[in-house]
Amino acid sequence: MLRSRPPRERADAARNREKVLAAAARLFREQGVEHVSMDAVAAEAGVGKGTVFRRFGDRSGLAVALLDERERELQERVISGPPPLGPGAPAAERLVAFADAYLDYLAGHLDLVRMSETAGPGARYRIGAYRFWHRHLAILLGRARPGCDADALAHALLAPLGAESVTALRADLGDERVRRAIRDVALAVATASEEG
Incomplete structure (x- = not known):
């Protein structure tokens, strides 16, 4: 269920990719995601603008690339980590553990996740990680409640975990109440x- 690794890159392309991602991470952290242009990322990385645009498309593409490793780490913990997030705990406990772990992930990367999820209409649902989270929750819900519409319920559980939703709720309620x-x-x- 993990997303496949990207195809092997030429050495120079891989170096440029890493330079661009390091520059973007640094600028996003220092100036805020919304204040950094693709031109600034290219200049900081020491590569041409065309290199950045061809490789990532726009800032949301950069956000997705920066989030990729963090998402893979959480996916690995879901697949083979210790319970209750990983296998071995009852489905209901795993669902709650997932909510906690996902909120921790969001807390560390909220601006990037918001950018990746709001790049265009329905962007959140096209991200490979969303499909992974949805499938994981649908499996757990099917185990916890045999016969339920696990697919629909998984979407319903992921809805309040959207970055826009969490941002608004945290501002209104605070982190602990949201959690x-x-x-x-x-x-x-x-x-x-x-029943009933």
Whole structure:
């Protein structure tokens, strides 16, 4: 279920990619994602603008590339890490552990995730990581509640974990209240009765 690794790159292309990503990470951290242009990233990396645009397209493409390694780390923990996030715990506990781990991931990269999710209409749902998270939650929900519409419920659980939603909720409620509420929702969905 992990996204496949990109094809092997030429050595010079790989070096340029790393220079661009390092420059973008540094500028985004120092100036904020919304204040950094692609031209500034190219200048900071010491490469031509065309190199940056061809490789990443726009700032949201840079955001996706910067997030890739962090997402892979979380995916690995989901697949083979210790319980309750990894295998070996009951499905409901894994759902709550996922919500916590995903909120931690968002807390560290919220601006980049927001950029990647809002690049265009439906951008969030086209990101490979979203498809991974959705499939993982659908499997857990199917185990926790056999016969439920796990596919739809997985989307419903991921909705409040969208970067725009979390940003608004954190501003209104604060981090801890948001975390408790999302844990409660995950647990309620995982343990809800099909009756009434």
